[in-house]
Structure formats: structure tokens, C-alpha cells
Amino acid sequence: MLPILQVTFLRWPWVRRIHPAKIGSDSNARPPTMARRCSRCFRWLGRQAVRCLALIGLGTVVYCTCFNLSRVTSGSMSPTLQGTSWRDGDLVLTERLSYRFRAPRRWELVAFRNREGVQVMKRVIGLPGEQVQMLRGGRLLIDGEPLAVPDELAFLRYFPFGNLCNSQQAACGAGYYLLGDDSRDSDDSRFNGPLLPHEIIGRPWLILAPAARRGWVHGQQIPAEFRNGPKVSYDEQFD
Numbered sequence: 001m002l003p004i005l006q007v008t009f010l011r012w013p014w015v016r017r018i019h020p021a022k023i024g025s026d027s028n029a030r031p032p033t034m035a036r037r038c039s040r041c042f043r044w045l046g047r048q049a050v051r052c053l054a055l056i057g058l059g060t061v062v063y064c065t066c067f068n069l070s071r072v073t074s075g076s077m078s079p080t081l082q083g084t085s086w087r088d089g090d091l092v093l094t095e096r097l098s099y100r101f102r103a104p105r106r107w108e109l110v111a112f113r114n115r116e117g118v119q120v121m122k123r124v125i126g127l128p129g130e131q132v133q134m135l136r137g138g139r140l141l142i143d144g145e146p147l148a149v150p151d152e153l154a155f156l157r158y159f160p161f162g163n164l165c166n167s168q169q170a171a172c173g174a175g176y177y178l179l180g181d182d183s184r185d186s187d188d189s190r191f192n193g194p195l196l197p198h199e200i201i202g203r204p205w206l207i208l209a210p211a212a213r214r215g216w217v218h219g220q221q222i223p224a225e226f227r228n229g230p231k232v233s234y235d236e237q238f239d
Contacts, residue, residue: 068094068202070111070119076186077121079155080109080218081204091209092121092217096202103127104176104200107150109217111201114187121204122188122195126170126177134164138183152218158183162190176200 072083072090083089094111104110104124111121126132126142133141138158140147149156158179163170170177175194180186189195204217 066096068096068111068119069208070094070121072121073118074120074185076180076182076188077109077123078182080123080181081121081207082213088210090207090213092204093206093208094121094202095205098203099200103197104203107153109204110176110178110195111204112195112199113201115192119201120187122178122180122186124176125179125189126172126194128172128174128176128197130172130177131169132164132172132177132189133167133169134158134160135167136160156181163193164190170194 070092071086072081072092073085075082075084081090081092092111099110106124106127108124109121110124111119114120125140125147131143133144135141138160140149140158160167161183170189170193172194175196177189177194179188179190183190207213207215207217
């Protein structure tokens, strides 16, 4: 009777935790079955799946909040951004954070949606409250004075079309006056007027594809002395 009570006593769960050395003496102890092993494996896989889904969800929130991807489908920003269709256009990553903490600066690129709802990118020329004017030959004036162009943007060539024809002045009002780098074929502020601040999506930041053009968007790091449009003499700027 005593041996039977001893074996029963050792089988109780709390006794097995206190006396692990005696578990081996239990002649009825059996190794884990295949079902138990499968159950453990499925539980581990479930935990990993939950972690992966959490990371994917976090990445989605960060992307939707801070970034935007778009494809260049026209040559209006060439050579800075190139492309003629979804197949060969630059894949551009736009960041949304900068303009939540500061206003766009002159010569920076901004992304926004045009009247058709297509995301496009243009370069900031005029700031709120300024008057933009373009003389023959594409010479830009801000508030009647010539505008200095940074050396790294010396390739820019502008054409006085739209509201800049015949040396007219265009008022920026509360918005930003934008031009395409290849202004011969650019639907920009010359035809649509200034862009209001709330219409700006973000700042084009990085070209992800094609591989041959992968890198930072050209012309974004503008020297501080050019951001506010320093005025220079007519002869110094254009002669």
C-alpha cells in the first residue's frame, strides 16, 4: 500500500517541480509525443508571425506618415528628374517631414498634385509676398532686382511664357512661384499661378531607380546665401 501511495504522490505536479530528480524514477514517464512537438513548433511560428506583422505595420505607418513614392512621367524637370513614362521614369522618394517644421526655401524642389490629381515636382523660385518677373533670355527678377542663381544650378534655362510674357510681373501672394527645370515644356506657375502652402506634399529627396541614376536629388543642398535670393547687379549676374 505504501509504494502505491509514494508513486501517486510523486506524480502530483507540485511534487514533480520540487523533486525533479525523482521524475526519472517514474517508470511511466514518456518522451514528448509528435503531437506535442508539432504544437510547440506551431506556437513558435505563431509568435514569429505576430512579430513580423507588427514590424510590417510599423513600417507602413512610418512610410505613410513620413514618405511618399512617385514616378516621373514627363521631362519638365530634366535634367534633375528624368522620365517619359512609368517604365523609364525616375522613382523618387519624397520625404514629408521637413516642411512640417519649416517653410520651403528658394531653389528647393517641392512635390504636389496638379489639377488632374497627378503628383508632380517643381522648383521654388518665388516666395510668399514677392513679385516674380522674367526678362528676355530667361533672366529672373525678384521684386524688380536680378536673382542670383547658385553655381550648381547654372544649367537652368527659363522661358518667359504664360503670366511672365512681355516682362510682366507675377505676384506670389500667399503661395510659392514654381518653375520646371526644363521650362520649355513645363506646366508650372506661369500657367497655374502660385502654389499654396497646404497643397505641398513634401520634398523630393532620393532617386531610387533606375540604378544608373540612384542618389540624392540634385540641387537640394543650396548654400544659405542663396536661399533668400540675394540681389546682384545686372552686369554681374548676366554679363
